Amino acid sequence: MFRSAIIRDMPRLELDRSRAVEDYARAIHDLEAVGADAAVGTNALAARLNVTPASASGMVRRLETLGLVELTPYRGVRLTEEGDRVALSVIRRHRLLETFLAVRLGVPWDRVHAEAEVLEHVLSSELEAAIAKDLGEPERDPHGAPIPRPDGTLPGGETLSLAEMESQRKFVFVRIPDERPDMLRWLAERQIAPGAEMELLSREPFGGPLVVRTESGEHSIGAELAQAMRVEAQ
Numbered sequence: 001m002f003r004s005a006i007i008r009d010m011p012r013l014e015l016d017r018s019r020a021v022e023d024y025a026r027a028i029h030d031l032e033a034v035g036a037d038a039a040v041g042t043n044a045l046a047a048r049l050n051v052t053p054a055s056a057s058g059m060v061r062r063l064e065t066l067g068l069v070e071l072t073p074y075r076g077v078r079l080t081e082e083g084d085r086v087a088l089s090v091i092r093r094h095r096l097l098e099t100f101l102a103v104r105l106g107v108p109w110d111r112v113h114a115e116a117e118v119l120e121h122v123l124s125s126e127l128e129a130a131i132a133k134d135l136g137e138p139e140r141d142p143h144g145a146p147i148p149r150p151d152g153t154l155p156g157g158e159t160l161s162l163a164e165m166e167s168q169r170k171f172v173f174v175r176i177p178d179e180r181p182d183m184l185r186w187l188a189e190r191q192i193a194p195g196a197e198m199e200l201l202s203r204e205p206f207g208g209p210l211v212v213r214t215e216s217g218e219h220s221i222g223a224e225l226a227q228a229m230r231v232e233a234q
Protein backbone atom coordinates (compact mmCIF):
# COMPACT_ATOMS: atom_id res chain seq x y z
CA MET A 1 0.00 0.00 0.00
CA PHE A 2 1.32 3.42 -0.94
CA ARG A 3 1.42 5.27 2.32
CA SER A 4 3.99 6.25 4.82
CA ALA A 5 3.48 4.15 7.91
CA ILE A 6 5.45 6.71 9.89
CA ILE A 7 3.29 9.64 8.98
CA ARG A 8 -0.22 8.24 8.85
CA ASP A 9 -2.44 7.91 11.90
CA MET A 10 -0.11 9.98 13.99
CA PRO A 11 -1.29 11.80 17.12
CA ARG A 12 -1.64 15.55 16.78
CA LEU A 13 1.40 16.20 18.98
CA GLU A 14 3.60 14.34 16.51
CA LEU A 15 2.27 16.20 13.51
CA ASP A 16 4.77 19.05 13.48
CA ARG A 17 7.64 16.61 13.65
CA SER A 18 6.15 14.47 10.87
CA ARG A 19 5.89 17.58 8.70
CA ALA A 20 9.59 18.14 9.19
CA VAL A 21 10.29 14.49 8.27
CA GLU A 22 8.30 14.83 5.05
CA ASP A 23 9.84 18.19 4.15
CA TYR A 24 13.36 16.82 4.69
CA ALA A 25 12.68 13.64 2.72
CA ARG A 26 11.37 15.67 -0.21
CA ALA A 27 14.25 18.15 -0.06
CA ILE A 28 16.81 15.31 -0.11
CA HIS A 29 14.89 13.71 -2.99
CA ASP A 30 14.97 16.97 -4.99
CA LEU A 31 18.67 17.55 -4.30
CA GLU A 32 19.53 13.95 -5.25
CA ALA A 33 17.85 14.58 -8.59
CA VAL A 34 20.00 17.67 -9.25
CA GLY A 35 23.45 16.49 -8.20
CA ALA A 36 25.70 14.16 -10.16
CA ASP A 37 26.76 12.58 -6.89
CA ALA A 38 23.80 10.94 -5.21
CA ALA A 39 24.85 11.97 -1.71
CA VAL A 40 23.43 15.27 -0.46
CA GLY A 41 25.54 17.52 1.77
CA THR A 42 24.07 18.89 4.99
CA ASN A 43 24.89 22.46 4.01
CA ALA A 44 23.01 22.17 0.73
CA LEU A 45 20.10 20.64 2.59
CA ALA A 46 20.13 23.42 5.20
CA ALA A 47 20.19 26.08 2.47
CA ARG A 48 17.30 24.41 0.65
CA LEU A 49 15.15 24.24 3.78
CA ASN A 50 16.21 27.64 5.07
CA VAL A 51 17.47 26.25 8.38
CA THR A 52 20.89 26.30 10.07
CA PRO A 53 23.37 23.51 9.23
CA ALA A 54 23.20 22.49 12.90
CA SER A 55 19.46 21.89 12.85
CA ALA A 56 19.74 20.10 9.49
CA SER A 57 22.38 17.77 11.01
CA GLY A 58 20.09 17.08 13.97
CA MET A 59 17.18 16.26 11.73
CA VAL A 60 19.32 14.08 9.47
CA ARG A 61 20.30 11.99 12.51
CA ARG A 62 16.61 11.63 13.35
CA LEU A 63 15.85 10.50 9.80
CA GLU A 64 18.64 7.95 10.13
CA THR A 65 17.08 6.55 13.31
CA LEU A 66 13.79 6.27 11.43
CA GLY A 67 15.56 4.32 8.68
CA LEU A 68 14.83 6.95 6.05
CA VAL A 69 18.41 7.96 5.20
CA GLU A 70 21.92 6.56 5.15
CA LEU A 71 24.78 8.77 6.23
CA THR A 72 28.12 8.72 4.48
CA PRO A 73 30.84 10.46 6.52
CA TYR A 74 32.17 13.64 4.84
CA ARG A 75 29.94 13.15 1.82
CA GLY A 76 26.38 13.48 2.93
CA VAL A 77 23.11 11.70 3.09
CA ARG A 78 21.02 9.52 0.77
CA LEU A 79 17.46 8.33 1.04
CA THR A 80 16.85 4.66 1.74
CA GLU A 81 14.09 2.88 -0.16
CA GLU A 82 11.67 3.77 2.63
CA GLY A 83 12.92 7.37 2.61
CA ASP A 84 12.27 7.53 -1.11
CA ARG A 85 8.74 6.25 -0.53
CA VAL A 86 8.07 8.98 2.02
CA ALA A 87 9.39 11.63 -0.41
CA LEU A 88 7.35 10.37 -3.36
CA SER A 89 4.25 10.07 -1.19
CA VAL A 90 4.40 13.72 -0.12
CA ILE A 91 5.25 14.83 -3.67
CA ARG A 92 2.18 12.94 -4.92
CA ARG A 93 -0.09 14.60 -2.35
CA HIS A 94 1.41 18.03 -3.09
CA ARG A 95 0.93 17.79 -6.85
CA LEU A 96 -2.54 16.25 -6.62
CA LEU A 97 -3.58 19.09 -4.32
CA GLU A 98 -2.16 21.71 -6.67
CA THR A 99 -4.07 20.14 -9.54
CA PHE A 100 -7.29 19.92 -7.55
CA LEU A 101 -7.04 23.54 -6.38
CA ALA A 102 -6.36 24.79 -9.90
CA VAL A 103 -8.75 22.60 -11.87
CA ARG A 104 -11.69 22.22 -9.51
CA LEU A 105 -11.51 25.40 -7.42
CA GLY A 106 -10.01 27.80 -9.96
CA VAL A 107 -7.17 28.90 -7.68
CA PRO A 108 -4.59 30.77 -9.85
CA TRP A 109 -1.52 28.65 -10.59
CA ASP A 110 0.85 31.05 -8.86
CA ARG A 111 -1.01 30.48 -5.57
CA VAL A 112 -1.64 26.72 -5.47
CA HIS A 113 1.88 25.87 -4.31
CA ALA A 114 1.64 27.77 -1.00
CA GLU A 115 -1.74 26.19 -0.22
CA ALA A 116 -0.52 22.69 -1.10
CA GLU A 117 2.57 23.12 1.09
CA VAL A 118 0.28 23.21 4.11
CA LEU A 119 -2.46 20.77 3.07
CA GLU A 120 -0.09 18.02 1.85
CA HIS A 121 0.84 17.05 5.40
CA VAL A 122 -2.71 16.54 6.64
CA LEU A 123 -4.33 14.90 3.61
CA SER A 124 -5.63 11.43 4.51
CA SER A 125 -4.99 8.57 2.10
CA GLU A 126 -8.75 8.25 1.54
CA LEU A 127 -9.06 11.89 0.46
CA GLU A 128 -5.91 11.58 -1.63
CA ALA A 129 -7.46 8.63 -3.50
CA ALA A 130 -10.76 10.49 -3.91
CA ILE A 131 -9.02 13.55 -5.35
CA ALA A 132 -6.98 11.42 -7.76
CA LYS A 133 -10.15 9.64 -8.91
CA ASP A 134 -12.09 12.88 -9.28
CA LEU A 135 -9.32 14.33 -11.46
CA GLY A 136 -9.08 11.14 -13.57
CA GLU A 137 -5.69 10.03 -12.17
CA PRO A 138 -3.75 12.98 -13.67
CA GLU A 139 -0.12 12.51 -14.67
CA ARG A 140 0.96 16.18 -14.45
CA ASP A 141 0.22 19.05 -12.09
CA PRO A 142 -0.64 22.59 -13.32
CA HIS A 143 3.06 23.44 -13.56
CA GLY A 144 3.71 20.36 -15.68
CA ALA A 145 5.50 18.41 -12.93
CA PRO A 146 4.91 14.64 -13.05
CA ILE A 147 2.65 13.28 -10.32
CA PRO A 148 4.12 10.09 -8.81
CA ARG A 149 1.79 7.13 -9.34
CA PRO A 150 0.48 5.23 -6.30
CA ASP A 151 3.22 2.62 -6.86
CA GLY A 152 5.90 5.35 -6.64
CA THR A 153 6.83 5.39 -10.33
CA LEU A 154 6.96 8.71 -12.17
CA PRO A 155 5.45 9.50 -15.54
CA GLY A 156 8.49 10.53 -17.51
CA GLY A 157 9.99 11.91 -20.64
CA GLU A 158 13.27 13.68 -21.21
CA THR A 159 13.15 17.46 -21.25
CA LEU A 160 15.72 20.17 -21.75
CA SER A 161 15.84 23.75 -20.58
CA LEU A 162 14.58 26.36 -23.03
CA ALA A 163 17.98 28.04 -22.61
CA GLU A 164 19.58 24.99 -24.31
CA MET A 165 17.17 25.01 -27.25
CA GLU A 166 18.44 25.72 -30.76
CA SER A 167 17.06 28.69 -32.71
CA GLN A 168 14.43 28.10 -35.40
CA ARG A 169 13.15 25.03 -33.60
CA LYS A 170 9.62 24.16 -32.58
CA PHE A 171 9.04 22.75 -29.14
CA VAL A 172 6.42 22.08 -26.50
CA PHE A 173 6.61 23.87 -23.16
CA VAL A 174 6.46 21.04 -20.60
CA ARG A 175 7.17 22.32 -17.14
CA ILE A 176 8.04 25.28 -14.90
CA PRO A 177 9.08 25.18 -11.21
CA ASP A 178 6.13 25.93 -8.92
CA GLU A 179 8.11 28.03 -6.45
CA ARG A 180 8.36 31.27 -8.41
CA PRO A 181 4.95 32.98 -8.40
CA ASP A 182 6.45 35.97 -10.26
CA MET A 183 7.46 33.75 -13.20
CA LEU A 184 4.10 31.98 -13.14
CA ARG A 185 2.19 35.27 -13.25
CA TRP A 186 4.37 36.58 -16.06
CA LEU A 187 3.66 33.47 -18.12
CA ALA A 188 -0.05 33.41 -17.26
CA GLU A 189 -0.42 37.04 -18.37
CA ARG A 190 0.88 35.93 -21.78
CA GLN A 191 -1.27 32.77 -21.90
CA ILE A 192 1.81 30.55 -21.84
CA ALA A 193 1.12 27.30 -19.98
CA PRO A 194 2.53 23.75 -20.07
CA GLY A 195 1.39 22.00 -23.23
CA ALA A 196 1.80 25.18 -25.32
CA GLU A 197 3.46 24.74 -28.70
CA MET A 198 6.16 27.32 -29.24
CA GLU A 199 8.95 28.23 -31.63
CA LEU A 200 12.30 29.75 -30.77
CA LEU A 201 12.82 32.55 -33.30
CA SER A 202 16.12 33.99 -32.13
CA ARG A 203 18.35 34.54 -29.18
CA GLU A 204 20.36 37.57 -28.18
CA PRO A 205 24.03 36.84 -27.37
CA PHE A 206 25.73 37.03 -23.95
CA GLY A 207 22.84 35.50 -22.02
CA GLY A 208 20.35 37.97 -23.50
CA PRO A 209 16.67 37.25 -24.02
CA LEU A 210 15.16 34.63 -26.32
CA VAL A 211 12.40 35.57 -28.71
CA VAL A 212 9.70 32.92 -28.96
CA ARG A 213 6.45 32.67 -30.88
CA THR A 214 3.34 31.22 -29.22
CA GLU A 215 -0.34 31.23 -30.08
CA SER A 216 -0.65 34.53 -28.21
CA GLY A 217 2.12 36.23 -30.20
CA GLU A 218 5.85 36.89 -29.95
CA HIS A 219 7.48 37.21 -26.54
CA SER A 220 10.92 38.07 -25.27
CA ILE A 221 11.95 35.60 -22.55
CA GLY A 222 14.71 36.57 -20.11
CA ALA A 223 17.68 34.26 -19.48
CA GLU A 224 16.60 33.32 -15.96
CA LEU A 225 13.11 32.30 -17.08
CA ALA A 226 14.49 30.45 -20.12
CA GLN A 227 16.73 28.49 -17.78
CA ALA A 228 13.74 27.52 -15.62
CA MET A 229 11.40 26.49 -18.45
CA ARG A 230 11.60 22.79 -19.41
CA VAL A 231 10.72 21.96 -22.99
CA GLU A 232 10.53 19.02 -25.37
CA ALA A 233 11.84 19.48 -28.91
CA GLN A 234 9.44 18.57 -31.71
Ligand SMILES: [Zn+2]
Binds near residue numbers: 114
Ligand atom coordinates in the same frame (compact mmCIF):
# COMPACT_ATOMS: atom_id res chain seq x y z
ZN1 LIG B 1 4.12 23.06 -5.55
